[in-house]
Amino acid sequence: TGSSQPQRMLKAVQKNATKGDPQSVISAIDHYCRNKEWAMNVGDDKGLILDSVLTEVNPSAALELGTYCGYSTVRIARLLSPGSKLITVEFNPAFAAVARQIIAYAGLQDKVTLVEGPSGDLIPKLRERFGVKSFDFVFLDHWKDRYLLDTKLLEDCGLLQKGTVLLADNVICPGTPEYLKYVRSSPRYESRYYKSNLEYTKLEDGLEKSVFLG
Numbered sequence: 001t002g003s004s005q006p007q008r009m010l011k012a013v014q015k016n017a018t019k020g021d022p023q024s025v026i027s028a029i030d031h032y033c034r035n036k037e038w039a040m041n042v043g044d045d046k047g048l049i050l051d052s053v054l055t056e057v058n059p060s061a062a063l064e065l066g067t068y069c070g071y072s073t074v075r076i077a078r079l080l081s082p083g084s085k086l087i088t089v090e091f092n093p094a095f096a097a098v099a100r101q102i103i104a105y106a107g108l109q110d111k112v113t114l115v116e117g118p119s120g121d122l123i124p125k126l127r128e129r130f131g132v133k134s135f136d137f138v139f140l141d142h143w144k145d146r147y148l149l150d151t152k153l154l155e156d157c158g159l160l161q162k163g164t165v166l167l168a169d170n171v172i173c174p175g176t177p178e179y180l181k182y183v184r185s186s187p188r189y190e191s192r193y194y195k196s197n198l199e200y201t202k203l204e205d206g207l208e209k210s211v212f213l214g
């Protein structure tokens with residue numbers, strides 16, 4: 001029973017990053033995953049696109065589906081304005097346990113609520129549990145066969161408002177064809193593709209930004 005990859009990533013953060021410095025946490029993870037062990041963080045290339053979309057939206061209520069080790073959680077939370085909040089949903093308890101520690105190491109725990117469980121069960125409970133009226137920004141980065149189901153669930157729960165931005169990772173690799181078809185053909189979304197590459201590789205991947213039109 002050795003350590004897990006997420007635990008090794010946490011060790012790398014504790015060794016190479018400065019407590020309370022989100023950028024150093026991001027750099028430590030990117031360096032580890034590029035040079036030691038590949039991991040499914042959104043990464044530094046797609047991360048720059050995430051940063052720019054986030055800065056443009058400047059959300060007061062953000063949702064992330066798929067925390068993993070908290071890399072994109074830290075990327076998002078570090079750019080939130082004072083008083084804004086990020087709710088992040090993770091199904092895997094081992095991932096969630098590491099993510100909590102990485103988010104805390106970055107000093108961002110007051111801006112982030114990490115909720116453990118299946119997104120399909122948790123989305124309908126977000127309003128009653130956390131007093132969320134609706135989200136301005138949603139980052140989809142969990143299991144690809146949940147993107148469309150959870151988008152429709154967010155619509156049906158009234159958690160999207162006119163102008164809400166959905167940003168989806170991995171629309172090329174591993175790929176989310178049904179989701180892409182939906183957001184690109186629905187009159188309720190204005191969608192565009194940001195070409196990039198799969199984290200820490202030269203393979204193509206990209207982010208799809210879809211604005212909910214109400």
Ligand SMILES: Oc1cc(-c2ccc(F)cc2)cc2nccnc12
Nearest residue numbers: 040041042066141142143170173174
């Ligand atoms: O960014 C990602 C990349 C991959 C992934 C795995 C294996 C490959 F070969 C290529 C890509 C899986 C992911 N699952 C959930 C959320 N994000 C993911």
Ligand SMILES: [Mg+2]
Nearest residue numbers: 042141169170
């Ligand atoms: Mg991803």
